[in-house]
Amino acid sequence: MSRLRLLSAAALLAVAANASATSFIVTTDAVVGALKSSSDATSDVSSSLRDNKVVIAARDDAASFVASQGQIRGVKLESALDLIRHQAPQLNATDAQLAQAILAI
Template identity: 50%
Template sequence: MPRTALLPFLLLLACSVPATAGSFAGTSAGASSGGSSASSGSTSGDDKVVLQARDDAAGFVASDGRIRGARLEAALRLLRERSDRARDASDMQLARAILTQ
């Protein structure tokens, strides 16, 4: 399984809201597959943004949210654009999900 295919699953694991976790995974997977039907490169570009935010996410988690990097901000924005469940998750939940990549 390619690393980028694990993104929805890993985000699912990191979210602490079990009742909505299944919907979150389905929503993000549906958005990425629908948006990439014309070009397989578009989803991998989105996932690359999230993967590149790992260092910023680590700093954010380690500083208890006091350090916010530009790459983390871009990844948070992207995740929330792709999924209603990500919009409901806290920045800390999403940062931890990014770290599970």
């Protein structure tokens, strides 16, 4: 009888381990897929803004904004922020994050 219990426990353990591994793989695939689509959207937006004259003109204002921790808000930066939010409404970024992105472009 103990041999039967031992085999049953081993089978149960094998099934549980397989279910956990499958759950982990499905979860990992979902997270990676979501990150990839978010990254692709951000990449598409940044590449389209890289050549935009309004965004390029706002670099000095963005530098002042970042250096002053948001105290200095130039007109060109405001125009660029409005443009970015209009072209990419799916981005949930703060003004500081967008200003840093403008500097990175």
